[in-house]
Amino acid sequence: MTSPKLRALCLLPVLGLTVAAAGWLRQWPVTLSEPDAGAYRIELTEPVYHTAVNPDLRDVTVVDVDGQPVPTMVFDVDAPVASKAERIEMPWFVLPNGAQFPSQQIRVISQQSSEGRVLRLEAREGVSPSHAAESWLVDASALRSAVTALHLSLAADAQVEARFRVEGSDDLASWRLLTTDANVLQLARGGRVLSQLRIPLDNAARYLRLTQTSGDAVPVAAIFAETTPAAKVRSPDSRDFSPSVVAADRRSFEFLVDGLQPFDQADVVLPGNSAVTWRLESRDNAESPWQLRAGPWAQYRIGDTQRSRAQLLVPIRQRYWRLVSDVAVVETPKLRLSWLPEVLVFVASGKPPYRLVAGSAQQLRQDAPIADLLADIRGERGVGWQPASARIEGPGEMSDPAALSAPRDWKNYALWGVLLLAALVVVGFAVSLLRANAARDDKDQDAPTGGG
8 A cells, every 4th residue: 555655745745846758868678566655766777877977876867757847855775675574483482481582490491402592491390381371482593584573462351461571691691671561452342452562672682582561461472573684785786897098118007988887996907827916997077087986906916816895985986997007908908897787766646657767967956855754654654664676678769869068048048039139229219310410510511690
């Protein structure tokens, strides 16, 4: 079901963005993974970076079937890509009523697996767990993801209001406080149930101890852990570029890059074994001065396994790059630039189907408040929520070949028109005055001269 915030944002007027199908160099049909998700994310492909001309990618957006832009914003690859939360039923053990764990009254671990899982927990002789226990031990040692919350499962007819404290431990010896005062509620009436059985955690631990601090006995039937799996580490994309200019002394190699990717790693590729000290520079255009981006660093390769690491860069979009060495380099190097593709998030307002458009000297995207929207929805649905996926494929279709032409400045044209009109009026007045003066002189010359 679409969130009210998504519906509200869909209705926001996007002022100043009356974009027709024209005005964009290329377009890509957008394929949605879910028809009614409301918000979607698209990973930008290399052809999009090749088409864009604006340094901030503001000439990349999404339009509906009528060419009208929809609320859109571009994010770094990891910003809106939180993994979906999962609920996993956990093994749990009842602790004696009021006991603090570990305690001399409790045989701490009766049986434990090699992975650290608690297999059985027993009380010493003379101590039996109370039916209305106030404490539970939850074994989360088998999980490979951090526990962000616990969910209690109670009997369907239970009427409960209680408060809990949660502590965590990694060794069952030392404990730290994770949640001080969590409220648990379940009320049933007339076939309807009102419940709040989620206990958020401020930190993670292998073992969790729930202690009831107030309220009636809680008939726990099961305990679930809410986990957010670690985001998959995406391998960066990369391309090798051959030099466009080689200096006569073979100490300088210039490269022209055909894209606006956010390059964050650079490396030098040379055939065979090598050991060279390099500096890497870049600039915005052919007239700007070169700026140092990395180095000097020693690039080397010995065999197929021993080689230097790539140089980390502050992400930068520039088309002009240069490698400079202190000595002449016989073999011609290639420049390997790597990047993590960014993610475009849009709200599916307007009429489908949608298209991603890019490349324009006339149209610029105005970012919608997508970041605030994502934060609000995650506050309601949990940190694991993310927009549904969408995708584009291929090199795209040509949309408007004139999209990269500079837009006409009609204000300047109007100003020059006004100035020209004023000049013509002045000239008209001058001609009129000259004619009037000439007619007056002719009249004076033709007038009869009086005699005496």
